[in-house]
Amino acid sequence: MDLQLSGRVAVVTGASKGIGLAVTRTLLAEGARVVAVSRKSTPELDALSGTGLVHVAADLMDPEAPGQVVARAVEEFGGLDILVNNAGGPPPGTALPRFSFLAPTDDDWRTMFEFNLFSVVRAIRAAIPAILQRGGGSIVNVSSGSARLPAPMNVDYNAAKAGLNNLTKALSEEYAAQGIRVNTVSPGPVRTAWWTEEGGAADIIAAQVGTDRDTVMNTVAPEMMKLSTGRLVDPQEVADVIALLVSPRSASTTGADFAVDSGFLKQV
Template sequence: MDLQLSGRVAVVTGASKGIGLATVATLLEEGAAVVAVSRKSSPELDALAGPRLTHAAVDLMDPEGPAMAVERAVEVYGGLDILVNNAGGPPPGVKLPRFAFMTPTDADWLTMFEFNLFAVVRAVRAAIPHLLARGGGSIVNVTTGAVRQPGPMNVDYQAAKAALLNVSKALSEEYAPQGIRVNTVSPGPVRTAWWTEEGGAADILAGATGSDRDSVMDTVAPQMMNLSTGRLVEPQEVADVIALLASPRSASTTGSEFAVDGGFLKGI
């Protein structure tokens, strides 16, 4: 299916690995030009180099960072059609999971909201005038399945993403008449660096459960989270949904939330 993305311009945050990297690759395959936003590049991102890919070395924790990323797209490619706010999860230097409400401090809460909510708000604020100038476009915000099925782990992260879902719904209502669609994708546990990096979630859960990192990712975590598929989600599976929502083929889809979570969400 042609997603009709040829010639479109996209900004993708958290683009050097995981869901963001898969989204960049997918949009490029569909003919879009992409500004890939991350603090630093990666060998995998560098391997996608070409005239339709620009890396913006931006720290989204810098209040000016999101606008700098958007302006880079306008500067290089002449406008903006798609904004994918994928960056999120543990802020730089933070390791998750945290196991209880009393664990995060006020500073932890502020940092979590800065990265997972305020950076997105700033990116959207910067993007909207450019999307309107092109007659509309698509914003896709990445949240988490825990928005709908919260638990005691990572409560600050869940709260920030729940706020992002609320903001996304409000944006969709305000800007749909002007041609801007706003949707969210809520992944379950995805086999990304959050899990796989040394000292990441797999190692933390391995220490807590007396298991090993591979068993955590292959068996323990899917069982703990009651995933119907019995496995973690792959980044490409999330990227495919993001690309479809970014596409004009989804012209009547706005204000919607899509779970790509291996059956994590059990509610109706």
């Protein structure tokens, strides 16, 4: 299926690995031109280099960074059609999961909201004028199933993502008539660096339950989170949904939230 993305310009944050890397690869394959944003590149991102890809090294915790990224997209490719706010999760230097409301400090809360909500607010604020100049486009915010299924684990992260869902709905109402669609994609647990890196979620849970990293990812986490498919989500599965949402083929889809979560969310 042709997603009609050839020649369109996208900014993808958190693009060096995981979901962001999969989104970048998919949009490039569909003919889009991509500004890939991350603190640093990776060999996997470098392997995608070509005339349609520009990597911008940026720390989105810097309030000036989102605007600079959008300006670079306009400078390199002449405009902006698509914004994928994928960067999120544990802020730099933070290890998740935390198992209690009392665990995060005030500084932890501030940092969590800065990374998972405020950086997105700034990116959208910078992107909207550029997207409007092109006659409209699409914004996808990567949220989390935990925004709709809150629990004491990672309570600060869950609250930030719930705020992101609310923001998305509000933006979809304000800008639909001007041609900008805004949606969320809410993954469940995805087999990304958050889980797989040394000291990541799998290691933290393994230490709690007395097992190893692979057993956590293959058995303990799917059982603990009651995943219907019995496995963690693959990043490409999330990227495929995002690619469809940013496509003109989804022209009537806005203000929606798409769960790509292995059956994590059970409620109607």
